[in-house]
Amino acid sequence: MREKVAKIINDWDPIDLFPYSPKDEYEIEIELISELLHETTDLEHLANDINTIFIKRFGDDVFNRGYNECLSVAKKILAAKK
Template sequence: MNKLSIVKDVIDEWDPQNFLKSGCPDDEYEVEIQGIVEVLEIVNGPKELAIEINQIFNKAFDTDFKKEKECFVVAPKILRLFN
């Protein structure tokens, strides 16, 4: 399984904006997932990844994204799948 697929599985399961649960296309988070894959190469640990994930989703959804604490749960999950 490649990095994109792993991150997609975790983000889709999380579905932070409830888009997938409400019937949106399964590529709804494609841009955000790609951004997360890109930062995987430069982050040092789950805390940094969580901050990056939060920033990516904040940029994408502006003031509608208020799930910083959830990013700190999702980040270690993503990193565990790479080990």
């Protein structure tokens, strides 16, 4: 599942780091999100946690994608889990 989360997050590229950054730039965030999937399958909870992870890691001045984008990413992750 971790590989699926990695593809979704890297394709999303929430900080617009690619193609200039290494492909493992979001490894910590991917790991944290993958761990969350052991705890919840609730869409809104996952979206809030994704939003929180990126704000804590990058700050809200850098990560400003908002809840609705996190909700969309959470939907993709949960769909990939099935």
